Amino acid sequence: MKRCVMVSGGQDSRILHQMLLKDYPDIVSVNIRKPNGMDVFDADVVIDHMAHGGSTYKGTLYTVEQKLIPNYDEIWVASNKTPEEDWFKNHAEAPVRGELLSKYPGKFKTPYQEMYKWEVLQIAIDNKIDLTGTYSCVRRPKEQKHCRTCWFCKERELAYTKLGLEVYWE
Numbered sequence: 001m002k003r004c005v006m007v008s009g010g011q012d013s014r015i016l017h018q019m020l021l022k023d024y025p026d027i028v029s030v031n032i033r034k035p036n037g038m039d040v041f042d043a044d045v046v047i048d049h050m051a052h053g054g055s056t057y058k059g060t061l062y063t064v065e066q067k068l069i070p071n072y073d074e075i076w077v078a079s080n081k082t083p084e085e086d087w088f089k090n091h092a093e094a095p096v097r098g099e100l101l102s103k104y105p106g107k108f109k110t111p112y113q114e115m116y117k118w119e120v121l122q123i124a125i126d127n128k129i130d131l132t133g134t135y136s137c138v139r140r141p142k143e144q145k146h147c148r149t150c151w152f153c154k155e156r157e158l159a160y161t162k163l164g165l166e167v168y169w170e
């Protein structure tokens with residue numbers, strides 16, 4: 001069984017990767033390098049984003065279909081549940097998640113799909129997973145620090161707030 005876990009540099013994929021290593025020490029971490037170069041991140045395998053369909057998102061799906069689907073039996077993804085608040089539901093940056101799941105039955109494993117980010121963060125706390133260096137922002141490269149206003153920064157902030165913790169901004 002060839003398994004990989006998609007890692008983005010964010011918290012959820014760090015947590016999923018660390019949890020999976022307990023059961024599957026040989027699982028391969030894969031990072032798709034974003035076309036704007038913002039998302040360079042350490043992983044066992046780094047693959048280049050393939051342009052397709054006129055958007056970064058469509059290109060990512062295409063890259064997964066071309067590079068991961070043929071090469072791995074199981075692809076683990078840390079997608080979680082979008083917060084219920086209107087601001088998150090209606091935001092232009094709100095991520096679309098799970099589009100390939102029904103197209104490739106059994107291929108993807110998404111254990112956090114029905115969990116909110118703060119519930120995933122709780123897993124990190126319970127398991128003492130180090131989140132140092134994780135980065136959520138989609139608007140600014142890491143060296144410029146979190147913008148704290150984009151969808152992903154706000155989701156990060158909300159997760160810590162829900163748990164009654166001070167927000168960890170890298």
Ligand SMILES: [Zn+2]
Binds near residue numbers: 150151152153
């Ligand atoms: Zn941001």
